[in-house]
Amino acid sequence: MIREINFDGIIGPSHNYAGLSHGNLAATRNAGATAFPRRAAVEGVAKMRANLALGLTQGILLPHDRPNTRWLAALSTEYPTADPVLQAQALSASAMWAANAATVSPAPDTSDGRCHLTVANLVTMPHRSHEAAETVRQLRLAFANPAFAVHDAIPAPFGDEGAANHMRLCERHDAPGIELFVYGVSGGGFPARQRLEASAAVARGHALDPARTLFIEQAPEAIAAGAFHNDVVAVANERVLFAHELAFADRLGTYAAIRERAPWAEIVEVPADAVSLADAIASYLFNAQLVTLPDATMALIVPQEARENEAVWRWLQTMLAGNGPIRRVEVVDVRQSMANGGGPACLRLRVVADPATVDPRFLVDDARLDTIAAVIERHWPEAIAPGDIGDADLIARIRAARTALLEKLEIVELIYT
Template identity: 65%
Template sequence: MSLVEINFDGIVGPSHNYAGLSLGNIASAAHAGDPSYPRAAALQGLAKMRGNLARLGVQGFFVPLPRPNRALQAALALDGSEPPQLRAAPWSASAMWTANAATVSPAPDTADGKCHLTPANLVTMLHRAQEWPDTRRQLELAFASRDHFVIHDPVPPSLGDEGAANHMRLCQSHADVGVEVFVYGKSGGPFPARQHEQASRLIARAHRLAPERTLFIEQNPAAIAAGAFHNDVVAVANERVLFTHAEAFADQEAAYEAIRRAFPALEVVEVPASAVSLDEAIRTYLFNAQLLTLPSGEMALVVPEECRESPAVWGWCTAMLAGNGPIRQVIPVDVRQSMANGGGPACLRLRVVCDPATVDPRFLLDEAKADRIAAVIEAHWPEQIDPSDIGTEPLARSVIAARQALLEALDLAALG
């Protein structure tokens, strides 16, 4: 079996909007009430997927979830008198950020030699807690082979779990045995810490991970308070490299030491606060990047365009590339519509190490399929959604028809 890392990106849904639903997400709050551009957002995400397909030779995707969520609308007893944010929750397109879809432990790490996936319950936020049943339906379809995959129930709802956004894996190569690092929060000042330590520990046990290769590290409360609502806003790992801000963890040096004990080959690429402040790192999403191993063996960092526009961030990147570190390329991409709602390149993808032949091919991208997706988006996705459109039946009909057209184009009507 040939194991590779596949990035599964979420196609941005036709109800993409800026309702400011995510407490602790600075970008989401800053853009609350702005008009959104679903067609542009989806095409930006698709362009990023095409780029990584060309670089890596393999790329996956997930389709948008059903919106508006009629069951949630009924449960909220919406009658027009409710606050706009409550009315907007059933319309949320936040499942596009598939880093929160699940936690994934590849087969080399698990006792039974299968890839384990646990859908995230996302209970901290109402608009996200509705996602997991439909997310699970896609996971069960995409990874249907029970010879290769195990899909678990979410952890109990009293324990907040945000999926792979708070999970890192270090290894010599993706196909080798790895060390899995679960990052949890305790306090975020005015903002909730979304990842519960016991949720992480439960997932590690369910995935049958070896205790000596499993670590639990606390995120820096100051990072959460500054807007790093997930660990992947301040740190990302790939193979032997941990790329991190100097203020990512509650005890930075103890975190490095713990990882090195389990994985002596660790290479840390640390960005000091004197070069890039925590606030600037969060504003530009320098760390919410895709750290990729290219076929040449070099590593590339796929960052938002906002990084190139920041003198501090781009200055640090330029200096890094002039050195002899493990990251040899920095590739800016335009995902501005996602960024304005608080999700960079890393938010948009779920990493699954597996043999592509074991994945339902309907969820694997090629250029012809990308063309079909683009054609549906251009024909059916709303060009613009204004805040006053949320909750209206004309928009509901448009969004439902757009998603249905995509499912038909991809032979995924079973998810209708």
């Protein structure tokens, strides 16, 4: 049976705060702080446990091989002697944010009846630009069934950041929907990471119906405020679009186009005079998981920071007191990820498919999460300070930790030798 599966990125053992992501205010603000990889990964596992407790189907994506020595070799250098900036870029654990792994179009939307995934190229940021090759290997393993088509990344220079700039509206997950591709043009001094050309290429590759496909410009004001991806200011699930008033360049035109194609859609808009862009971005109110529960009601899974922001929490309580489609708010603690600029939605890739068509090694229950947690507790470094990234013993431990996890999960095809 087709359903939504959330594939969370397991936070890798090289998780650190190098401040590599220009335009990501949290990452920049915390640059140089000491990171706690073990704690971060444990928080991620706890989030997945909470999803299982809600009755959701849960999957995993694995940490990438770090440092990426193949990327460094292409730059004619090696990790021990590389410039410290290149060392940090090669060591980045940013593949943990699985929302940037790929753009996903479920089978009900595509002309060939397959679920299509196009791996994101992430070319705007050097530390993420070398993820695509390993992401392709992993997705082609997890989704090897003929029910899926996994596409290579769109070529440079057309920046594509994956599902973080893509939304889908549908009456039910297994029904045909409309797909919304959000691109950027400008954002003050910050780069707009999603190019219209890339979004259009993904839509063509997925064989989507043009009449049920929308290309929407993200508001430059939102990018300038720190919304480096659309999922920092908007999220959709089934018939509901949950968005900030200042999310889109042409707000009214966007809503009209959605209602024309999907008259059943419900738009829940958060007014700027109730929650400012600054509060929305600081709390990651919209970088939440908006999900349908087994009883068909909707829940919003927000980070702890949303509860701690007075304006945001007040608005959420007002929303719950009304008669809107979002009936429940769940709070999770992902502070280590949040400090690097990634909330609950960043950590997961949503795939609408029949779980029976997915490689079962990439699906989890509580027992499998116990196995993952045990490896993390034993092998993940407790802390990584800025001065540690060149330490040979730390690098050896990072590599051994990832290998231990892949061996325990019996996904050895992803071990590099």
